[in-house]
Amino acid sequence: MGSFIGLIVVYVFFAIMGGGNFRGAPGFSSFLNFGSEVGIIALAVGLLMIAGELDMSVGAVVPASSLTLAIVAGDFGAPVGVAILAGLAVGILVGYVNGLLVTRTGIPSLIITIGTMFGVMGLTLGLTVLIHGSTGVFLVPDPLTKAIFGQLIGNMFQVSILWWAVFIAVVFFLLHISPWGNGVFALGGDRESARNAGIPTNRLTIQLYMLSGFAAAFVGVSQVMTFNAAQVAAGRGFIFDSIMCVVIGGVLLTGGAGSVIGIVIGTLTFAIVNQGIFFSGLDPNFGSIIIGALLLFAVMSNDRFRALALSYASGRKN
Amino acid sequence: MADQTPILELEHVDKSFGPIDVLMDINLKVHAGEVLCLLGDNGAGKSTLIKTLCGVFKPTAGKILMDGKDVRFNRPRDAQEMGISTVHQFGGTFALMSIGRSFFVGVEPTRGWGPFKIFDRAKANEIAVRAVRDFGITRIEDGDRLVGGLSGGERQSLAIARAVHFGARVLILDEPTAALGVKQASHVLRIINEAKRRGLAVIFITHQVMHAMAVGDHFAVLIRGAIAADFRRGEKTREEITDLMAGGETMADLEASIESYEDTHEGRPPPPAP
Known part of the structure; x- marks a missing residue:
């Protein structure tokens, strides 16, 4: 489909521009490492967008979870396993609050999650300074947890790439194979009809937010393990990056359509452009132009594709 | 009865x-x-x-x-x-959504067990297409087609067939x-x-x-x-029902008043009420 052709075009472009380094292991590791982190979040955000909602708070959940982990393990001296669970719990909790607010108030999820994003950012910054006294926390994990979440394979490839593969498999199963996924599509297609058809729309929405909170928290955990440190300012890039990946991957902004394969392709495309710019010797300051153009092109081709799909054997106007 | x-x-x-x-x-x-x-x-x-x-x-x-x-x-x-x-x-x-998926929203047929239940697409498509065709919509043959590609009447028929099926x-x-x-x-x-x-x-x-x-x-x-x-x-009669729906003001009275206006004003219709 369109997004797959886009991926090939983008890869070939940077393979030529980026030289041997980009075509070899350094290039692959660079965009796969980047892609795996944003990709894990993009999968969960993608599910939400298919269901017709947005989640801006992921960018705040990443540092919130990594600092929770670092402070619980470092400052409070708890076992790392407990600290990891605490970090993940923060994400799930934020997701639960998001879901609750979205389903109870009827305010657009964009606004609500921007609100929780700022709330979580403020809490993270305030509590970190209060407890730890600075905005960055160092943590040296024991070898086992390091191996599970933060190892570099061959000194280049983050273990999070494997975790990304796990997330892809799980989300693919949930969305495309299990009956649960049908509800997600229905929810994004028409919330009212989905409810009338007996889909527990509120519960499903809350579940989806908890999943995206969990995914963001997971990335937060793996960042601490990879870099041995947690930073308050980390993670802001994930807010738009995750949405970009999802949209480039062909998920409709209005919800109701999309696929896991598409989201993965979108993530790879985005990651290749994002990292390829550094290899190609192009002025990185202009890199955003390519990303912006890519996004517009992706949305236009998605609309075209949808129009084709709908007009198939139809005599209906509009 | x-x-x-x-x-x-x-x-x-x-x-x-x-x-x-x-x-x-x-x-x-x-x-x-x-x-x-x-x-x-x-x-x-x-x-x-x-x-x-x-x-x-x-x-x-x-x-x-x-x-x-x-x-x-x-x-x-x-x-x-x-x-x-x-x-x-x-x-x-x-x-x-495809016809098959749409038909079974909320009541998906599954294969497998426990948390590994699988949405049975082939079965869903087959049942959906059969149910719609039973209602005389013979133009629908492929359960993977998107519902948005159907005409308004076909979509209604699909929804009715769905209700009857369940x-x-x-x-x-x-x-x-x-x-x-x-x-x-x-x-x-x-x-x-x-x-x-x-x-x-x-x-x-x-x-x-x-x-x-x-x-x-x-x-x-x-x-x-x-x-x-x-x-x-x-x-x-149809006229009586229409009159009732219009809230008692009979259509016949309205027509009569327009006609009488036209008779006295060289056949021109009355201006709309302010």
């Missing part, structure tokens, strides 16, 4: 939102194999009545009886489980023909007749008198939240 117990019956149903009374003393009965047409102008309370019937709202006072037994619906699903199915104006289908006994159709062209509408009317032939009780909400008269056995006209008239097929 009169001595049979109706499938669904409303007794003295009132519904108010705060101080505003939307429905007042509604009494309705619908039997199996019968089409009850609910007519009314915009704002007459049709939508509220439907939502009360399908479990979205609870009546403020009065009773809903199914098979003569008092029932209460706490949520739409309760009504569905009792066999009341509602099809909305735009079909309640999902434009970007064991609906009472079918509530909310303005199914309002957005459709003449041919598509007659298509839907045929499907309503087919549902009736299969012994369903159909509640057909519309403000198009022609459509109502084509299939209805029993008519009720709703004006400002109350039933203004309740009559059976053949008891009133």
Whole structure:
């Protein structure tokens, strides 16, 4: 489909521009490492967008979870396993609050999650300074947890790439194979009809937010393990990056359509452009132009594709 | 028929939102194999009545009886489980989902066990296509086609076929023909007749008198939240029904006043009222 052709075009472009380094292991590791982190979040955000909602708070959940982990393990001296669970719990909790607010108030999820994003950012910054006294926390994990979440394979490839593969498999199963996924599509297609058809729309929405909170928290955990440190300012890039990946991957902004394969392709495309710019010797300051153009092109081709799909054997106007 | 117990019956149903009374003393009965047409102008309370019937709202006072037994619906699903199915104006289908997936939303057929239940696409598609074709929509052959590619009439038919397949006994159709062209509408009317032939009780909400008269056995006209008239097929003419819906101001009077104006003003129509 369109997004797959886009991926090939983008890869070939940077393979030529980026030289041997980009075509070899350094290039692959660079965009796969980047892609795996944003990709894990993009999968969960993608599910939400298919269901017709947005989640801006992921960018705040990443540092919130990594600092929770670092402070619980470092400052409070708890076992790392407990600290990891605490970090993940923060994400799930934020997701639960998001879901609750979205389903109870009827305010657009964009606004609500921007609100929780700022709330979580403020809490993270305030509590970190209060407890730890600075905005960055160092943590040296024991070898086992390091191996599970933060190892570099061959000194280049983050273990999070494997975790990304796990997330892809799980989300693919949930969305495309299990009956649960049908509800997600229905929810994004028409919330009212989905409810009338007996889909527990509120519960499903809350579940989806908890999943995206969990995914963001997971990335937060793996960042601490990879870099041995947690930073308050980390993670802001994930807010738009995750949405970009999802949209480039062909998920409709209005919800109701999309696929896991598409989201993965979108993530790879985005990651290749994002990292390829550094290899190609192009002025990185202009890199955003390519990303912006890519996004517009992706949305236009998605609309075209949808129009084709709908007009198939139809005599209906509009 | 009169001595049979109706499938669904409303007794003295009132519904108010705060101080505003939307429905007042509604009494309705619908039997199996019968089409009850609910007519009314915009704002007459049709939508509220439907939502009360399908479990979205609870009546403020009065009773809903199914098979003569008092029932209460706490949520739409309760009504569905009792066999009341509602099809909305735009079909309640999902434009970007395939026919098979859309047909089984909420009741997906599965294979496998435990958390590894698998949505059985082949089976879903096959059942959906068969159910729709049974209703005479032979143009649908592929269950993977997107619902958005179907015509408005086909989408309605798909939604009705879906309701019937899942064991609906009472079918509530909310303005199914309002957005459709003449041919598509007659298509839907045929499907309503087919549902009736299969012994369903159909509640057909519309403000198009022609459509109502084509299939209805029993008519009720709703004006400002109350039933203004309740009559059976053949008891009133089309003009009388239209007049009733317009709120008592008879169309004939209106026409007469326009004609008399034209007679005295060299055939020009009267200017619109300020």
